[in-house]
Structure formats: C-alpha cells, structure tokens
Amino acid sequence: MQPDLSVVIPLYNEEESLPELVAWIEKVCEEHKYSREIILIDDGSTDNSWEVAIKLSEQFGSVKGIRFQRNYGKSPALYAGFKAAAGKVVITMDADLQDSPDEIPELYSMIMVDGFDLVSGWKKVRYDNAVTKNLPSKLYNGVNRWITGIKLHDMNCGLKAYKRKVIKSIEVYGEMHRFIPVLAKQAGFKKIGEKVVQHRARKYGVSKFGWERFINGFLDLLSIQFMSRFGKKPMHLFGMWGSFTFLTGFGFTSWLVIDKLMLGDRVSLTNKPAFYIALTAMVIGTLFFLTGFIAELVVRNAGDRNVYLTEEKIGWDS
Numbered sequence: 001m002q003p004d005l006s007v008v009i010p011l012y013n014e015e016e017s018l019p020e021l022v023a024w025i026e027k028v029c030e031e032h033k034y035s036r037e038i039i040l041i042d043d044g045s046t047d048n049s050w051e052v053a054i055k056l057s058e059q060f061g062s063v064k065g066i067r068f069q070r071n072y073g074k075s076p077a078l079y080a081g082f083k084a085a086a087g088k089v090v091i092t093m094d095a096d097l098q099d100s101p102d103e104i105p106e107l108y109s110m111i112m113v114d115g116f117d118l119v120s121g122w123k124k125v126r127y128d129n130a131v132t133k134n135l136p137s138k139l140y141n142g143v144n145r146w147i148t149g150i151k152l153h154d155m156n157c158g159l160k161a162y163k164r165k166v167i168k169s170i171e172v173y174g175e176m177h178r179f180i181p182v183l184a185k186q187a188g189f190k191k192i193g194e195k196v197v198q199h200r201a202r203k204y205g206v207s208k209f210g211w212e213r214f215i216n217g218f219l220d221l222l223s224i225q226f227m228s229r230f231g232k233k234p235m236h237l238f239g240m241w242g243s244f245t246f247l248t249g250f251g252f253t254s255w256l257v258i259d260k261l262m263l264g265d266r267v268s269l270t271n272k273p274a275f276y277i278a279l280t281a282m283v284i285g286t287l288f289f290l291t292g293f294i295a296e297l298v299v300r301n302a303g304d305r306n307v308y309l310t311e312e313k314i315g316w317d318s
Helices: 018-031 049-059 074-084 101-112 130-148 176-186 212-230 234-261 273-301
Strands: 005-011 036-042 063-068 089-092 118-122 160-163 192-196 310-314
Touching (some): 005 074, 018 036, 018 049, 018 101, 036 049, 049 063, 049 310, 063 074, 074 089, 074 176, 089 101, 101 118, 118 176, 176 192, 234 273
Parallel strands (some): 005 089, 036 063, 118 192
Antiparallel strands (some): 089 160, 118 160
16 A cells, blocks of 8 residues: 655664654654655665664564665665655655654645645754854855745755655756755646744764855756756757857958958958957857757767665565
8 A cells, every 4th residue: 555654764874863763753653643654765874874774674664775885975865765755745854863753744734735746844943053054054045046936945954745746757866955846846846835844953973064065056056957948958058159159250250251352451361360269259159069969969868867776675575
C-alpha cells in the first residue's frame, strides 16, 4: 500500500542525532496515524552513521536507507530519496535535529487539505551565527526573491513538504537543492506556500556549510535562470547574439570596403582601427553561433545528470 508520508533525510556524519531524530518522527507519525517510510540517504559518511541506520531499520520497520559510495552532495542525495519515495506527501528535513518533526502534521495538512503543491519552511527565528549565516542568508534570499519572483523568505530551508507528483517531475542536480521551489515553478506547479517553522540550536556536531555556499548559491541561481529560459534551446540565445554580432561586424567591414573602392578613400584598411573592431565582431559572432550549435548537440544527447554510485541499501525487499 502507498504510505501517507515519505520523510527523506540526507545525512553526512550525523551518527549522534539519527536515533533521536528517527524516534521523534516515529512518535509524531504514530500520534497522527500516518503510514510512513523514513528514507535515510547516507552521503558517504566517514563516521558510524550507516551502522546506526542499519540498527534503526531493524528497530523500526519504516526506516529505509541508501548509502553512497562517496560524498556527492545534498542534491544527489535528495534526488536519490525522491526517486525512491512512494508516499502521497514527501517531506524533507535535515538530519542535525535543527528541524523539528513536530512540524510534520501541519505541513502534511497544507498539502493534503489546503492543496499546496509545495510548502517551504521559514526559520523566522534562527539560532545560527548572525554574521556568518543569518545576515548572508537574508541577503541571499532577498536576491532570490528579486530574480525568481517567488516570495519565499527562506528558500534554502531543508524542511519542505511536497505533493508526490512534484518530486517526480523535477530533477535536482549539481547544487540545485537550494532552488527546488524554482524548479517546481518551472515545471508548472504554481501553488507554492510557506510556513513559519521552529529552528532549533544544533545539538551535536558542527555545521557543514560556510560562506562559500552563498557565493556558489548566487552562481547556481544565475545558472538555473539561464537553464529555465534556454536550457532546451541554447541556440536561441547564442545564435541570436552570434548573428547580431557577426552581421554588425560584416556591415562595418562592407562599409569600409565600399568607402575604399567606391569613394576613393586613400587610407589603407589595415591602418583603420574600425577594420579590426569589425573583424573582431565577426569572429566573436561566429564563435557565439558555434557555441550555440555545440550546446544544441550536447542538450539533445545529454543523459541523466545524477550519476552516483550506491554501495548498499536497507529496508527494501529487492
């Protein structure tokens, strides 16, 4: 039978928090009579996280696990979890206990009762360092709202809820887990909501992220905006600019040649800076056009971008 709920948890070196987190999720689901599966994605942990996951699978029948052969990152982990998830509602959360499982019932209700396609958590009150995490996060989310038009305060919050068809319709690759609401919107899911959620202080370990994630996040945002408009038709961008640049350079070159031959200009073409500017424009235009052509070939022959090696699985019969 299809479970009511799939809880997808990517993790990396979280052996201390896993037992408490899984027991808490189980308690909440038992109280609300949810049938469920808890999918732990071990992203190449170097501690005993996988051994803990095996014990939890033996203790709780709802716990399943996928172990990567090495550390690939959060996006491939989420992609693997989404691919395996079978629940009517899919909820993602981090494994560090900073996301509260007590939020699950309301998130579930917003999907099943209120009809949202996706609900993103908003950690309105945070317990992170104000300088290294809170301030950059506010700036980062402000830029996201401005560029994407999606009015979420905390797009990168790990605590989210989805209709099943949403996670089956999007492909999370690279570092695009930060922009899942953008991917969902581009896939045609327009009812995207937000819920203020509890943010808990880290109980075990240290944060795995630093300042570089905000720089990388901005670059990924530009990438996803480009991919949304030209990902399937790169020639429309490169071909347009290539043609414009080439024709501009060709027009200037033609005018210089006519001026030389027809109007009797005695200055040699090679002594005119405009000639080299026009020639450079023609070369750049040609390169733009060729880039678009090659990009079209790549797009039409591209395979699955999420290639990861799975070392072991637990909780599935096959």
